[in-house]
């Protein structure tokens with residue numbers, strides 16, 4: 528018999544366990560044989576832990592359920608996360624867009640700190656939870672090996688993306704068992720496959736572009752793949768393409784230059800040279816040749832009138848593609864949708880329907896863009912649940 532059982536040892540479950548174990552007997556059940564399998568692969572193995580935005584700026588960047596986030600982010604926001612890890616000896620550094628990484632560039636350092644902070648927590652690995660019985664004050668958690676009991680259960684099983692890391696959508700299964708309402712799942716932060724054949728462009732990358740879709744504009748890097756495009760700008764826009772009917776996107780390949788800047792550059796350029804050579808001022812040879820063939824502008828600059836070239840420049844600022852498909856949820860970095868927030872207390876993460884049951888992290892209908900938002904949301908909601916259980920019991 529425990530005071531609290533936490534299901535899932537990702538960042539949300541670990542933080543909930545740390546905070547709840549201050550005065551309570553906590554059991555953490557994890558189906559893998561290690562904690563934080565997904566955490567280890569975040570940020571390309573470097574872990575974009577959080578970002579140094581103010582709480583308000585942070586919430587502004589999250590697309591849905593902004594109001595809901597105020598209590599939890601004010602409880603434990605980006606700055607608190609920064610302080611939590613630095614107080615435990617982790618050296619952190621700020622990169623582009625205020626993104627925070629460990630100086631060591633090792634996500635394992637973040638995981639080690641979380642594990643070290645769980646000395647009072649009883650962690651059991653290879654415990655796949657298959658059922659939760661919550662009819663009485665004392666709840667039963669059934670795993671493939673055993674049955675455990677506690678008054679408080681924290682569900683921190685993550686979303687439905689990268690199933691090989693353990694997050695295989697069990698939040699939805701438990702919600703069905705408990706009669707807890709959910710919002711449909713969708714892929715967030717994923718790649719786009721294009722109707723146009725991009726196989727010859729595969730590997731071509733851009734450091735900073737602006738991808739537009741309907742009224743949304745997202746900046747970041749971009750890379751052509753064998754079937755389409757990926758990179759942070761594409762990942763940020765992908766969920767909107769998934770959720771809406773329109774499948775046309777446009778890319779500003781040169782967001783820092785205007786069409787007039789390009790005309791001025793051209794006026795300084797030798798008109799005896801080929802257009803592809805002029806384009807190589809901005810792009811690789813492969814991509815310059817692609818543009819020449821796409822707009823049928825072979826030959827020397829002097830062979831074309833200014834209207835043809837302005838047309839090309841306008842297209843560099845708004846290169847159009849039709850999306851064939853959006854990367855599936857299994858391959859998305861993050862899962863949209865999940866446990867419906869209307870039925871979860873925003874201060875404590877406790878279910879308003881099932882007293883003593885808490886949902887945290889990506890299991891909830893909460894997600895943010897690329898840039899440390901999702902680990903922050905996991906740690907923040909985990910903290911809110913853990914501290915509220917701790918205060919309730921002690």
Ligand SMILES: Cc1cc2nc3c(=O)[nH]c(=O)nc-3n(C[C@H](O)[C@H](O)[C@H](O)COP(=O)(O)OP(=O)(O)OC[C@H]3O[C@@H](n4cnc5c(N)ncnc54)[C@H](O)[C@@H]3O)c2cc1C
Nearest residue numbers: 535537538539558570575656685693694888889899901902
């Ligand atoms: C490739 C990749 C890179 C990313 N990079 C970043 C980044 O740099 N910064 C950022 O902020 N976010 C990043 N994210 C997103 C971030 O990793 C997740 O949002 C975050 O890990 C969610 O934390 P969580 O604790 O809610 O769930 P998870 O980390 O998914 O943990 C859930 C845990 O629950 C366990 N579990 C599931 N079901 C059961 C069950 N039935 N019984 C027992 N245990 C169970 C799982 O095994 C898992 O250990 C990235 C995601 C991916 C896929």
